[in-house]
Amino acid sequence: MADKILEFVHTSTGKQIAAALGLPVPPQLKRAKAGYAEKALSNANALVGASAFGPVATAVVKALNAMGASIKVSADLAGLDGIKQAAVKAKLEVSISQADNGVPENVYVLDVTSAANVADLRLLYDFFNPRLRKVPSNSRIVVIGRPRGDCKDALAETAQSSLPGFIRSLAKESGKNGTTANLIQVKTGAENGIEGALRFFLSPHSAFVTGQVLPVVGAPKGVKVAAFSEKPLTGKLAVVTGAARGIGAAIAEVLAREGATVIGVDRPADESTLGATMSSLGGIACPLDITDADAGKKLAAVAASKGGKIDIIVHNAGITRDKMMRNMAAHLWDMVLDVNLGAIVRCNEQLLAGDAFGANARIVCISSIGGIAGNAGQTNYAATKSAVIGYVDAIAKQLEGKGISINAIAPGFIETQMTAAIPVVTREVARRLSSLSQGGLPVDIAEAVTFMASPLAVGVNGATLRVCGQNLVGA
Ligand SMILES: NC(=O)c1ccc[n+]([C@@H]2O[C@H](COP(=O)([O-])OP(=O)(O)OC[C@H]3O[C@@H](n4cnc5c(N)ncnc54)[C@H](O)[C@@H]3O)[C@@H](O)[C@H]2O)c1
Incomplete structure (x- = not known):
């Protein structure tokens, strides 16, 4: 969704009006x-x-x-x-x-x-x-x-x-x-x-x-720090969940830009959107519900059928089912916990048990500033996103010995369908309450994920990086 105020204040009329009224002008980010x-x-x-x-x-x-x-x-x-x-x-x-x-x-x-x-x-x-x-x-x-x-x-x-x-x-x-x-x-x-x-x-x-x-903190066991090369993900096989649209589609695109072959995963109901997104970047569409009890095994099989192991997995698929705690039906609690957290843990366990990760594999999970600051109506969502931060920290110590690293990205307010559904006044406040006075774009999350998934982040393990323009909520 476009930020109309940001666009307007950078037109010549907009600049004059903003100056006359003394309105803050959000910067144009390069x-x-x-x-x-x-x-x-x-x-x-x-x-x-x-x-x-x-x-x-x-x-x-x-x-x-x-x-x-x-x-x-x-x-x-x-x-x-x-x-x-x-x-x-x-x-x-x-x-x-x-x-x-x-x-x-x-x-x-x-x-x-x-x-x-x-x-x-x-x-x-x-x-x-x-x-x-x-x-x-x-x-x-x-x-x-x-x-x-x-x-x-x-x-x-x-x-x-x-x-x-x-x-x-x-x-x-x-x-x-x-x-x-x-x-x-x-x-x-x-x-x-x-x-x-x-x-x-x-x-x-x-x-x-x-x-x-x-x-x-240093490279995992047995991982050498290589000299920089352009297109650092060349030859890597990357899985991205929730890749049909929004942030996941942007992640798939930026990983592919840096040379990775992407397996994009999304719900079977979104198969046609997923197919279109993947074909635009030469990726492989994998319609699969990540809450499937065997999702990890199925992903390992897809990677093997493409002749490889998984070098990168980005656990991006996520949902919100907002209700105040007192009004929340049990199935909404269970659904959010399973998609945003249970599926990630299960999937990683199955991939590790099946030896499906390539050497020096990198796992990236998507958290949220909601998991840091909390939000009324999001006890289920915030619990999962907070747990993701603890999960990467805890599991990094176990994976380090296998040469695998795991990190998280915590997006702030990002212009997607998820945030387009927020009521207009709340949305406008959320956008401006950051040091950069605007929301981010899906590509901003994709860039940070790609950094974490690449050899550039070889020394980073167990960390959560916020990509939020320093959103003042939970700062
Ligand atoms: N948009 C934001 O401002 C924001 C902020 C913080 C965190 N996040 C997180 O970023 C991630 C992506 O968010 P988005 O805004 O792009 O959301 P989105 O709703 O636009 O996209 C999510 C994608 O995940 C897929 N998905 C959902 N459940 C699935 C399942 N069971 N199996 C397979 N695929 C499934 C959906 O079909 C969809 O394509 C989520 O984890 C979200 O919690 C988003």
């Missing part, structure tokens, strides 16, 4: 027009800093260099020594721009992993304060810190714990022009996962992701 490109930052002006020289500063310099960025360093900038040393030590030909060259930066990366006390946090101020007055629209800010439990003492943990609050606030300040700000929390030893996370957060593939914290 989304990816094509797949991941190796030199994605070749036109970017990147300001980079580090609290000290170390493995993270080195990983950042290498990653930005691999992305073709021109790294900006100058004597008046805080945090430059760690970066300079990293460039020298890594023997990298980093093109280093001179002091303020009049071109405002549109990429900011600050490594504060070595911030170990309150005084060290001054770097956040010194690095960002002089630079954030003229940030071009759709710029990207990433701060890199350490997760809880990773620091050498309580004071360092305390300093690192400041970062989620800092980044969430910066995201709220920056969102008005479509700029995003996110935090990567990299575990000691998992630094080789930084490049993939940066490729996502610094690109238009993450246009609707802001104010979020992504833990990078």
